Amino acid sequence: MPSIPAKPPRLTGEALYAGYESRRVLDGVDLAVAEGQLTVLLGPNGSGKSTLLKTLARTLTPSAGRVCLDGKDIHRRKTREVAQRLGILPQGPSVPEGLTVRQLIGMGRLPYQRLWQQDAEQDARAVREAMAYTDVTEFAERSVDALSGGQRQRCWIAMVLAQETDLILLDEPTTFLDLKVQVDLLELLSRLAHEHGRTLLLVLHDLNLAAAYADRLVMMREGHIVTSGAPEEVFTATNLKHVFDLDAHVLEDPETGSPICVPHKKRGAHRRSQPTAHQRRVS
Ligand SMILES: Nc1ncnc2c1ncn2[C@@H]1O[C@H](COP(=O)(O)OP(=O)(O)OP(=O)(O)O)[C@@H](O)[C@H]1O
Numbered sequence: 001m002p003s004i005p006a007k008p009p010r011l012t013g014e015a016l017y018a019g020y021e022s023r024r025v026l027d028g029v030d031l032a033v034a035e036g037q038l039t040v041l042l043g044p045n046g047s048g049k050s051t052l053l054k055t056l057a058r059t060l061t062p063s064a065g066r067v068c069l070d071g072k073d074i075h076r077r078k079t080r081e082v083a084q085r086l087g088i089l090p091q092g093p094s095v096p097e098g099l100t101v102r103q104l105i106g107m108g109r110l111p112y113q114r115l116w117q118q119d120a121e122q123d124a125r126a127v128r129e130a131m132a133y134t135d136v137t138e139f140a141e142r143s144v145d146a147l148s149g150g151q152r153q154r155c156w157i158a159m160v161l162a163q164e165t166d167l168i169l170l171d172e173p174t175t176f177l178d179l180k181v182q183v184d185l186l187e188l189l190s191r192l193a194h195e196h197g198r199t200l201l202l203v204l205h206d207l208n209l210a211a212a213y214a215d216r217l218v219m220m221r222e223g224h225i226v227t228s229g230a231p232e233e234v235f236t237a238t239n240l241k242h243v244f245d246l247d248a249h250v251l252e253d254p255e256t257g258s259p260i261c262v263p264h265k266k267r268g269a270h271r272r273s274q275p276t277a278h279q280r281r282v283s
């Protein structure tokens with residue numbers, strides 16, 4: 001049984017069926033994203049994680065079922081209203097050519113701009129803060145397409161933060177980032193949830209980082225949600241085998257108590273062992 005979220009859900013998917021032309025991907029998904037929590041969606045390649053995120057963010061229309069944002073059908077809300085409540089970073093976004101970092105991040109402010117009225121000071125502040133958070137200020141005037149993959153990824157995250165929405169959906173935000181920057185980013189996202197009450201739904205591939213930072217894990221396989229709950233409940237060797245077909249030991253981080261998985265090595269894949277004392281003597 002999925003665990004019941006502590007706070008009322010900000011975003012729900014009810015009996016969602018969605019896909020592309022003749023291909024059905026989501027096969028009756030129910031999901032409730034609880035307020036002020038960091039929820040991480042896990043699943044193998046092609047299991048439907050991005051399709052689910054796009055459906056929840058209204059980028060993709062479900063063929064059946066309903067997405068509710070703050071209790072109201074998301075398709076009945078105005079686009080600007082959705083954009084002021086929900087920000088999404090899709091997987092592998094492409095940058096318009098020649099855009100500077102500041103201009104890209106400034107695009108996060110579009111939902112607040114109207115032709116006849118614009119709070120330039122507030123927009124500039126939001127962009128400044130988002131750049132500082134993600135440590136991209138030094139690149140502000142550089143062209144985004146001239147940055148490294150990791151620097152560019154941080155700019156995209158800054159763009160979503162500049163949108164200043166309560167709900168943030170990020171599809172593989174840690175791609176291209178080195179481990180230290182991944183950890184820094186997850187610390188930042190965790191603070192946004194736990195200190196600022198933001199609601200986050202992320203797709204991650206790093207199982208151990210997911211188990212360490214998520215309040216709730218949702219595991220998907222072949223368009224279904226297999227299980228969801230606190231990492232301590234659902235991050236088990238049995239679930240990892242079922243969802244990912246991964247053979248792994250699950251241990252406990254001695255400091256935090258978070259579960260950690262250590263994949264089994266296949267036979268023959270072991271490093272060449274050191275010669276035994278006997279072998280050294282006879283050689
Ligand atoms: N635009 C599209 N048109 C047709 N099929 C698509 C499209 N996008 C994804 N698919 C298919 O839908 C299925 C689910 O894809 P999805 O991108 O949701 O998986 P995912 O879990 O996000 O995988 P990954 O971990 O590789 O990002 C896959 O079989 C994929 O080939």
Ligand SMILES: [Mg+2]
Binds near residue numbers: 050091
């Ligand atoms: Mg994906």
